[in-house]
Amino acid sequence: MHDPVDTLVNERPILPKPASFLTRKLVGHRGVNAEDGRWLDTILQRNQRSVEPGSALVELGAPHSEIHVIVGGWAMRRKKMRDGSNQIVALHLPGEICEFNAVLGMVSDTETVAIDRVRAAAISARTLNELSTHPRLGRALWWESMASGAIQRQWFANVASANAATRMAHLLCELEQRLHLVGGSQAHGEGRVFTCPLTQMHLGNATAMSVEHANRTLAQLRRQFGLRAKGGLIEIDDLAGLQAFCGFDPGYIVLDAKSHAPSIMHGAAR
Amino acid sequence: MHDPVDTLVNERPILPKPASFLTRKLVGHRGVNAEDGRWLDTILQRNQRSVEPGSALVELGAPHSEIHVIVGGWAMRRKKMRDGSNQIVALHLPGEICEFNAVLGMVSDTETVAIDRVRAAAISARTLNELSTHPRLGRALWWESMASGAIQRQWFANVASANAATRMAHLLCELEQRLHLVGGSQAHGEGRVFTCPLTQMHLGNATAMSVEHANRTLAQLRRQFGLRAKGGLIEIDDLAGLQAFCGFDPGYIVLDAKSHAPSIMHGAAR
DNA sequence: CGTTATGTTGAGCTCCCTCAAGGTTGGTGG
């Protein structure tokens, strides 16, 4: 039972600390080599900014020409509903990319807001162009975009056909898995722990249930699987049990790039 | 009140009939020029195949290296749930592109199945590479990918926070709009008509309600907005009323590429 | 002209929402 960051670094000793979460994931799971990883790290160290909880990282309605990478903290992508409420449609964890659509200068239909304090690195259109010299990196970013699409579909399928307990369990398993990919989930006895700034309000909103029902649902999962979610920390004693309960299959998140995958995307997205 | 196809052709007289639905959309709404449109049309005429209702266009679990363009007919993308049921997570209409993730050789988490008889054109990885010589076309495809993401988010937000009648109305408005973009929705008195092979079972599944409730909901909309959905045809007398009822805003589908949008995606997705 | 898919309507039940009222925690200023 060792620190997952060290594990990654040991497996690829060329990659120096501090490597950003994104770089760790791309090098560890998306087939990016150490050199490209280092280059990405230098880019991520430029243009960083800090966003206060509740402030927008990407505003609604305005066209953008840069994407953002979460360096630290959590953000939510939300959609304003007609009745004035806000619906969370996605969560962005450290090492993840916000609003791919911004690359095209597309007007956003959503806004992205910091949950706790977020540190984000902007990657400009100009810089993205330079990616042409690093094809594997470009492909990895595409991959990330497709993976976030898979997560979006999973959210829809769940809310469309699973009950409250299953949805909540599934979201928690998903978050654990996504953090796991960047070394943000630690072993804890038989189970797992990770920091998580989401309140029950956020968890409820993201899984389409009222705060009260979110609370009751979490209480049920606590009893059944030794789940504790409080004070910015989530502990899961019986992760395997929780995963079995909601039918969680990590495949749609990991989606390892290993085998197949010719160097196709050259040009496909020019 | 004239035929929308002729309108498009008249605006861009260089583009010969028969232009595929996709080409019409890209030239009419995504800033693709006539020359690129013609080239796309020739590509779409190669590698076409016909898929019987209920058969898979893209199978689950296998990695692919080509994308499909729907030339005619409707398809659904669905996800197998743990309880054995199938959840529709997306619909694919004529002129739309299926399973962008296939481009990366990614294993699919879903399967895409023909609803009525579908005619689809496969675009191989090799051909996609040639897109590098047609940057505006490549950008337009990216744009399509992002637009389908916006639709997916809208579906999620709706099922997460709107009631049955609103969800159903919104889906119908969305389908009308998407068909409108390819000239597949016709004027009909004050309202609109379009062919639609979806049964109430499909409509219910896609909007997360039982068949029976879908039926009751459609009956309500028929009374309120003069909606008829039967026998493969949908008629909407009071489209404006229906749109207002569900707060439909076409912006997230049209997402016109007009203004901003530098020729960024070069390389960003290599 | 039977057979199968689809559409229609009714009745009871359940999951989850809403409203309401505490309880707990953590941060802030005195």
Add this chain to the structure above:
DNA sequence: CCACCAACCTTGAGGGAGCTCAACATAACG
């Protein structure tokens, strides 16, 4: 160190939107 306040969490009770089960009607189809 304590008082206070604002989030956040917790629990209860009642109601309603939509599900399930069960018929039956109608349309599509060979």
